Amino acid sequence: MTLFEGRNLDRQFGGIHAVRDVSFAVEEGEIFTIIGPNGAGKSTLFNLISRIYDLGGGSLVYDGQDISRIAAHKVVGLGIARTFQNIELFENSTVLSNLLVGRHSRGGPALWRELLFTPAARQSEIAHRERVEDVIDLLDLQEHRDARVGGLPYGVRKVVELGRALTSQPRLILLDEPSSGLNPDETEDMSYWIQDIRSQLGVTVLMIEHDMSLVGMVSDRVLALDHGEVLAIGQPEEIMSDPRVIEAYLGG
């Protein structure tokens, strides 16, 4: 069953055609990877999906519903969570409270209940915290739980951001270069987590990735993008041996 579909997505910035008539479909439960050289429009594509940018043309269909015009803050409530290429964590908060913000879309008590911290508010807090602790256990973040994010190593922060996206209990998760900035060991860990996310939590993964070993290891299907256009969609081995893809990477 198709979980997410981009139809003829299009976006220009000034004179630059960043994304041109891109169509693809992500099946429920698969790991779908977008590759492409720098400036191919991959991040723009993500920003279109998470509604940070408005579409120039085309439509976004999620779970059979057109989401092309919904507000950016409502995307996560539908079950689409994301991470960022350069890590956008809340640097001055602890790991725990970063993850708790991930629960935001899952609702909470009225403001006056929060101010008075009524029993209902306490119950809601505890319920959220239980979910967050599950994610902490899953990603082995116990030792960093109360540390301020700003002081953590890059690799850990990358995991925290993944965790923050997970606490919102998404059906589809968008990972923007999950391995960038990681050393080979950390990249390997990351690949296991990505697979765990799918197998244990049943989350569909749509990711942008540069590291071809990671791409090859986890992806079910791969989309190659260049100059904002789709070059090819197919099995990882197929795409990585496609001469047009190789040329795009070499030719820049």
Next chain:
Amino acid sequence: MQGLIEFTQMIISGVATGCIYAIVALGFVLIYKASEIVNFAQGDLMMLGAFLGFSFITLLGMPFYLGLGLALVCMALIGALLDRVVLRPMAGQPVFAIVIITIGIGFVIRSIVISIPGWGTETYGIDTPYSGGVTSLGGLVISNEHLAIIAATLLLVIVLYLFFRFTMLGVAMQATSQNQLAAYYVGVPVKSILSMIWAISAATAALVGILLAPITFVHVNMGFIGLKAFPAAVIGGFGSLPGAIVGGLIIGVVEALAGFYLPEGFKDVAAYVLMLVVLAIRPKGLFAQSVAKKV
């Protein structure tokens, strides 16, 4: 006919006042473009410049233009020094820190001016070669002080334009404003450039202070005019030099007209109401290029 003359007269005095706002706003924008620092002490730098001008011209009896020039040079040095000592360590810090530190600088400048014997809390005048007279045009009258302000603003705009357009230094400054990192990589000495921009900004502050002196006199609180220049800079779009000039003129004219035609009280808030309206429609002012943050 009488109504038309009154209207034109209001426009003229609005333009003259607007020029003052424009130059102060220019000082804000120069610094903001280059370093993203909003200098809340700009008004106080202006006041300090005026006091220096007063000292050279009135106390030491120098010829007006010599005193003016000397005040500009002194203020340029002070501006560069401020950048070097106080603001350089603040690069990359959040907005509130910059706001606080420049407000603090303003206080310190006021404190220094109050404590210097012969300056203090009194009000002084500066005699200029042009003060006192008026120029008449049909039914219209323009005082020489206002003419001088308009002329000086024009001159300043032309000089700055030529400087940024055609000199190496000016081009380097522009490059620095657009992208510090890139400028650094192509070999622009970014730090000295920033100091120089502060120097220029402080010198324009001194210029406007001395231009204002015959009209509002020299005193510790004259820097409050800077608060009106903020809306000017914002309406123009904080990062735009032409925007600052246009913003200043708009505020000056709107104020003058509001003061004449609208009920009491509107003159003083006209600038701020106008600014809120502009911001509600265009959150980055009239002339700002919109740049989205890359994620």
Next chain:
Amino acid sequence: MHVPMKTSYNDDIRLVRQRGTLVWYGLLALALLAAPMYLGEHHIAQLSFVGIYAIAGLGAMLLVGYTGQVSLGQAAFMAIGAYTEAILQKFGVPFAASLVLAGVMAGLMGAILSLSTARLAGIYLAIATLAFAFIVEEVLTRWESLTNGSLGILVRRIQVGSFTFDQEWKFYYLSIGLLVLVLWLMINLLRSRTGRALTAMRDSEISAQSLGIQLARYKAIVLALSGALTGVAGALYAHRIQFITPDQFTIMASVELLVLVVVGGLGSLHGAVFGAVFIVMLPQFIVLIRDAFAISTSYQAGLDAGVYGLLMVLFMLFEPQGLYGRWQKIKLYLDTFPFYRKATFRRQRMFQKSEQLR
């Protein structure tokens, strides 16, 4: 350092996490309760001002310190609170009701302000709040039938039933009591979903939004809450000064509140209280300097502004975490002696967080 063992999720939500802390706060509470017995009236008066300014400071802290929205117009909220209180008192509204209404009124104005500022950030927001403050001041001056314009309003002492707050210690208990109440509300807010949403917006608007936080809505909420708290402080201020005019709530008063949160320590509740102590005690401190160094009163004019400005600059340069940050460092230094590492608190630069690219 002490790492507490946690056995339940409740541990993280608890008001006070360590038993030792509880003892210290208990002692502090006792000291404050007994203060009128051992402090002179002058110091009690200072403490009641600390209470008022700490409440206003908490309002500013919520906005500036926790949400990262710089406001140069906090004094306007204080003014709205003070005038609402004074006018309602004239119409015979009981204090309990008028105090709440003063907060509600100021909060409402904050929400209205957010309509035009919701899309603004950084310096644009700062200047828009400045404009708001000017407009409020002008309205208070011009609406003479209600506010008596520039001539001001005389405010009577607070009267609850037959009990009049006519002595220093009575007012002291009122303002400290309200401060404690406000602190409790703030702690509750900050350990809840809304509080986390606010700090999230401070650090990264873009990822806050992608996590489902509706920026405009939360900016309205924070301006309303901040306005309400500052408004309540304004109402107390009106009774404390007993005479209010529009020109008591100028840009200088707003700057003072900004200094309060910054010097106190951004992003901490302690900071607001520390900052309030600082703002109230500073003039006395300056007098001590003056007397100790035998500075002629002729130079005092400059001294006051100079010390004020210099402290602002020095704090920003050397202690951006404010008094509370300095206090924490001292505490950590003592706790970890001799293994204290300076780098623990090294400040981070944020070159990527460019204003122009927000």
Next chain:
Amino acid sequence: MKFASRLKMVALGALLAFSPGLGAKADVQGVTDDEIVIGTLLDLSGPINFWGIPVKNGMELAVDDINKAGGINGRKLRLVIEDMAYDPKKAVLAAQKLLTSDKIFAMVGSMGTVTSAATMPLVLERGLPHLFPITPAEMFAVPFEKLKFAFFSPYYDDVRTSLKYLIAEKGFSRIGVMYQDDEFGANVLQAVKDQLAETGLEPVSVTSYKRGATDFSSQIARLKADNADLVVLGTVVRETVGAMATAKNLGWHPAFLISQAGYAPVTAQLGKDAVEGLYAGAMTPIPYPDTASPEVLAWIDSYKAKFGEEPNVQAVVGYIIIETAAMGMKNAGRDLTPETLAAGLEQIKDYHNIFGTAPLSFSATDHLGSRQTFLAQIQNGRWVALTGFMHY
């Protein structure tokens, strides 16, 4: 005094402040066998410190003179000055300090309407006298209270008096007003309205500006468009000059009148030709060295010797406030209490001081020393008295 001993004093002061009951407990606070302590709240660092600083000097000179002459009934006078920067919060705290730490006997010559209004209740509640605040508002003498005294003719009175005279003698009929939009300006506006109402008139044009404004072109254009022949300015110094210069530049020459607030030599110095002919209501002739009486000359010399600058009207005000308060204390005799001080002040009748200030009188029912002013005008760059003392 040496640094160390000062430090000791500060420490001792703090100690005393923290321990009520330790200090010498006299029947009346602030009065000991050999000393009377009085306090004042001035703006030394705020927006009106161009008043506060010379007032402080004048007060200090007066205290010196009184003590040199042997003090008051065998007691030295000591003045504690607190800066309140025109901030009501600081004023209240400073007043608390004066009342409870310094234990002053009376508050004398505090500045500013808002600040004095906020602090006067604190003084009166303790049964201490509140004397001669420097403000144009009437509330510091009216309604009558036993321990509340003022001697300034309120600006309200001086504007009405001058206006009445100018309309009667010079035949002005179209009166315009430009005022600062604070309580000072509002007082001036009210005075004009009330005075005109007596003859069934109204101002032909009313316009205002915000404190600190520098551009008056639209205000003056309005007054001109309404064709006023006398413009009453609720302004201080710079705005007075600014408004008149703007009018002159427009080629418009009505008559201008200001209150005491702008009556100072600096107005004439700054304004030059532009302010020639300006009228003002005034209480004290300006002490020009070349026309002053020998007593005033001697006073000017001692002021210059002490402070290194020329005294101005503000300094005179500071001086006579202390002088008058001391006179009341002297009249009260050795048994000095708030009540005897009030009685002592009430004995002052038609007192003329060396500066030629409006004569002061107090009585058991009226504690406002003088409502009289004279009209002055700038002629050839200096203030000249046109009339004797009068009242509307």
